Amino acid sequence: MADLHGRKWDRCLADTAVKTVTGLGLGVLFSVVLFKRRTWPVSLGSGLGLGMGYANCQHDLRSPYLVHGSMVKDQ
Amino acid sequence: MLRACLRGANSSARKNFGRTPLTNLQPCRHYTAGESGGAAKVVAAGLVTVGGGIGGTILYAKWDPKFRAGVEKNVPYSDRLLGLALGPASQYGGLPIKNQEMAQPPSMMEKPQKGSKAKMEKKLKDESPAAEAGPVPAQPAPSIEEASTEATHIISAISEMSSVPAPCDSEAAAVKEECKECHDHKDTALSAMDEPEPVASEALKERPVEEVTARLALQDQEEQEIITSVSASLDESLASSAKATLQAIGAQEAALQAIAQHTVKLKEAMEAEVPPEEKSAQWKDLEASLAERTSAVTSAETALSNANEALHSLKAVIDSSKGLKVAAVRPLVLAAEENLHNMVVDLDKVVTKVQSSESEAKIVSQYSELVNEAKLQFQREVTSLTPEIQANWKGLTGKLSEDDLNALIAHAHRRIDQLNRELAEQRVREQIHIDASLEQQKLEDQKALEKAVSTALQHVKEEARLEQERKLSELREVMEAEMRTQLRRQAAAHTDHVQDVLKVQEQELRADAEQVLSRKMLEQETSYRQLSQEQLDNFTLDMNTAYARLKGVEEAIDSHVLAEEEARKAHHLWLSVEALNFTLKTAEADVPTQPLQGAAQAVRDSCHDNDFALALASALPEESLQRGVYSEASLRARFHALRSLVRRVALIDESHNSLYQYFLSYIQAALLFEDKHQTPPTQLSSEDLDPFKLLAYASFCLEHGDLELAAKLVNQLRGEARRVVEDWLTEARLTLETRQVVSLLSAYANAVGLGTTQAP
Numbered sequence: 001m002a003d004l005h006g007r008k009w010d011r012c013l014a015d016t017a018v019k020t021v022t023g024l025g026l027g028v029l030f031s032v033v034l035f036k037r038r039t040w041p042v043s044l045g046s047g048l049g050l051g052m053g054y055a056n057c058q059h060d061l062r063s064p065y066l067v068h069g070s071m072v073k074d075q
Numbered sequence: 076m077l078r079a080c081l082r083g084a085n086s087s088a089r090k091n092f093g094r095t096p097l098t099n100l101q102p103c104r105h106y107t108a109g110e111s112g113g114a115a116k117v118v119a120a121g122l123v124t125v126g127g128g129i130g131g132t133i134l135y136a137k138w139d140p141k142f143r144a145g146v147e148k149n150v151p152y153s154d155r156l157l158g159l160a161l162g163p164a165s166q167y168g169g170l171p172i173k174n175q176e177m178a179q180p181p182s183m184m185e186k187p188q189k190g191s192k193a194k195m196e197k198k199l200k201d202e203s204p205a206a207e208a209g210p211v212p213a214q215p216a217p218s219i220e221e222a223s224t225e226a227t228h229i230i231s232a233i234s235e236m237s238s239v240p241a242p243c244d245s246e247a248a249a250v251k252e253e254c255k256e257c258h259d260h261k262d263t264a265l266s267a268m269d270e271p272e273p274v275a276s277e278a279l280k281e282r283p284v285e286e287v288t289a290r291l292a293l294q295d296q297e298e299q300e301i302i303t304s305v306s307a308s309l310d311e312s313l314a315s316s317a318k319a320t321l322q323a324i325g326a327q328e329a330a331l332q333a334i335a336q337h338t339v340k341l342k343e344a345m346e347a348e349v350p351p352e353e354k355s356a357q358w359k360d361l362e363a364s365l366a367e368r369t370s371a372v373t374s375a376e377t378a379l380s381n382a383n384e385a386l387h388s389l390k391a392v393i394d395s396s397k398g399l400k401v402a403a404v405r406p407l408v409l410a411a412e413e414n415l416h417n418m419v420v421d422l423d424k425v426v427t428k429v430q431s432s433e434s435e436a437k438i439v440s441q442y443s444e445l446v447n448e449a450k451l452q453f454q455r456e457v458t459s460l461t462p463e464i465q466a467n468w469k470g471l472t473g474k475l476s477e478d479d480l481n482a483l484i485a486h487a488h489r490r491i492d493q494l495n496r497e498l499a500e501q502r503v504r505e506q507i508h509i510d511a512s513l514e515q516q517k518l519e520d521q522k523a524l525e526k527a528v529s530t531a532l533q534h535v536k537e538e539a540r541l542e543q544e545r546k547l548s549e550l551r552e553v554m555e556a557e558m559r560t561q562l563r564r565q566a567a568a569h570t571d572h573v574q575d576v577l578k579v580q581e582q583e584l585r586a587d588a589e590q591v592l593s594r595k596m597l598e599q600e601t602s603y604r605q606l607s608q609e610q611l612d613n614f615t616l617d618m619n620t621a622y623a624r625l626k627g628v629e630e631a632i633d634s635h636v637l638a639e640e641e642a643r644k645a646h647h648l649w650l651s652v653e654a655l656n657f658t659l660k661t662a663e664a665d666v667p668t669q670p671l672q673g674a675a676q677a678v679r680d681s682c683h684d685n686d687f688a689l690a691l692a693s694a695l696p697e698e699s700l701q702r703g704v705y706s707e708a709s710l711r712a713r714f715h716a717l718r719s720l721v722r723r724v725a726l727i728d729e730s731h732n733s734l735y736q737y738f739l740s741y742i743q744a745a746l747l748f749e750d751k752h753q754t755p756p757t758q759l760s761s762e763d764l765d766p767f768k769l770l771a772y773a774s775f776c777l778e779h780g781d782l783e784l785a786a787k788l789v790n791q792l793r794g795e796a797r798r799v800v801e802d803w804l805t806e807a808r809l810t811l812e813t814r815q816v817v818s819l820l821s822a823y824a825n826a827v828g829l830g831t832t833q834a835p
Binding site: 054058061062 | 727732798799
């Protein structure tokens with residue numbers, strides 16, 4: 001169970017990082033392309049990403065008995 | 076709208092609390108005086124409300140006691156207040172106690188009418204159980220009927236008394252007198268009979284037969300005596316009076332005759348023309364007869380007076396004998412009275428006859444006197460005329476001269492004229508005389524009539540009375556006869572009744588005797604049976620004892636064999652349990668023990684027939700059998716790893732599980748320091764349920780080898796912490812279970828082994 005906890009945290013953090021970075025990147029992109037190099041899309045994007053990650057993490061930790069299943073491909 | 080009002084109120088309240096003094100809904104005129112005014116107002120209002128509430132409560136409690144009781148029960152010290160205000164509460168609310176007055180028990184005023192009959196039956200000589208009138212009820216008998224019935228009772232008690240007359244209701248007085256008569260004869264406690272009182276009832280006891288007969292005999296005798304004496308006296312007086320009366324009558328008759336004779340003689344003397352010599356003889360004869368008459372009359376009178384005396388005495392005797400009131404005397408008395416009456420009547424008749432004859436005689440004598448007087452007168456005239464002529468002028472016929480004759484004739488003529496004149500005068504006066512005499516006669520007739528009527532009336536009355544008495548005596552006799560028949564009938568009924576009762580009694584007694592006999596027989600039989608049964612029982616008992624002993628010996632031998640067998644088995648079991656125990660020790664760090672399957676099987680094999688051991692052997696958890704259990708040391712190590720994790724998620728549970736909470740929990744874990752090991756208290760309180768504390772306790776327990784307590788403590792974790800330690804807890808449980816089972820088994824094996832070893 002402790003292990004599970006730890007694994008959850010790992011996943012959660014990884015997910016959050018990915019989302020944040022993705023958001024950041026997208027924000028940058030939009031800022032450059034659409035919004036004349038304003039700052040706000042960047043912060044928006046990163047914030048969005050962070051928020052999503054946070055929410056996901058929270059949701060995951062809140063339902064502890066929900067174990068993520070993985071598809072086993074037949075090889 | 077409500078919200079608007081609330082808003083308004085809120086705003087006003089906010090404003091009222093000292094920001095800006097604005098005129099608002101509340102009348103806060105003395106707001107300027109300061110906030111204390113408002114407070115005082117509030118306080119005052121509050122006080123008024125409270126006072127009003129209390130007053131209302133008290134008033135209502137006064138009116139409704141149930142409410143008062145409720146208030147007193149629920150509000151403490153209210154009972155004191157209410158007691159002060161209203162006085163002590165009545166226990167029964169407002170309901171008045173209705174005291175029901177007990178009705179007076181009705182007085183026992185029963186007068187059993189049948190008491191008389193019961194009394195009668197009782198009085199007849201017997202000891203019949205029909206003496207239901209044991210205590211004879213009080214007999215208030217004011218009426219004469221009841222007195223007479225009581226008389227009957229008393230009389231009936233003297234059953235042989237035949238001469239007691241029946242009481243007639245019509246002659247109550249006579250009855251009472253009869254009773255009195257009875258009293259005179261018997262001087263017993265029945266003297267209270269003529270007074271109708273309950274005392275009489277108590278006095279009415281049965282007297283013994285002999286006494287009664289003696290009394291009866293005595294009574295009869297006395298009566299007889301009295302009767303004889305009375306009759307004797309009556310006869311005597313009757314005889315004497317009869318004699319006297321006859322004498323009187325005879326004398327009267329004689330007088331009558333004498334008078335008649337005298338009268339006849341007188342008449343003869345007056346009218347007869349008899350020569351002078353005979354005249355004197357006649358006169359002498361007349362005088363003799365007169366003397367005779369007078370003497371006869373006097374003798375008659377004396378005789379009459381004697382007779383009257385005798386009659387009076389007879390009457391007195393009759394009255395006295397009437398006063399004795401003995402029944403048998405009555406007819407005698409009656410007869411005597413009749414005789415008396417007859418005699419009186421006769422006497423009176425004779426007397427009247429005598430009187431009538433006397434009156435006749437008087438007339439005749441008067442006539443004779445007149446005649447004599449006339450003669451004398453004539454004689455004198457003749458002598459006055461012819462003085463020389465002698466008295467006896469009849470013999471002078473030859474001696475008279477012519478002159479004398481003429482003178483005599485002239486005298487005679489003169490005399491005739493005179494007589495004619497007198498006659499005429501007489502005729503004139505005749506009528507007057509006749510009237511006067513008629514009047515006189517009428518008066519005398521009236522008197523005589525009255526006298527006669529009165530005498531006749533008296534006689535008639537007397538006769539009627541005698542008749543009545545005769546009839547009465549007849550009636551009495553009839554009644555007596557009837558009474559006797561009734562009494563005879565009653566006696567017959569009584570004898571029948573007595574016979575019946577005797578029969579019943581005989582039956583009862585027979586039944587009782589038979590019952591007693593049967594009971595005694597039954598007792599004898601039961602005792603005999605008991606004795607025989609006892610003997611049998613004793614014998615059986617001895618036999619059983621011997622048999623039991625034999626059996627015991629056999630069993631002892633068998634049990635020895637069994638015991639040996641048991642001992643062997645126990646040893647076997649013990650060995651297998653030891654093997655199991657050993658497998659437990661094969662655990663190494665982080666590696667569970669070997670699977671306990673084999674050992675468990677061995678144990679199971681060694682205890683086929685032992686349910687307890689079998690149950691225990693099968694109670695080993697599957698995991699331990701298949702996989703084996705972890706040792707305590709590995710668990711301890713794991714716990715240390717777990718501890719930090721648990722600390723980190725201490726704040727997380729179902730409700731607090733956001734990331735922020737996680738963050739806080741992490742900070743707490745970082746900042747909070749607790750003891751590594753802390754002694755757990757004997758009793759956990761709520762503040763000991765803090766995870767950090769629990770962990771400290773659990774690690775302490777683990778350090779000291781108490782896995783069980785550690786597991787218990789860890790079990791108290793909640794929320795995420797609990798989830799984290801779940802695995803560890805399961806493992807700990809498993810280990811504990813296995814160890815428990817094994818220890819039980821070994822204990823059991825030891826016990827069995829101990830049990831089977833026999834002490835030397």
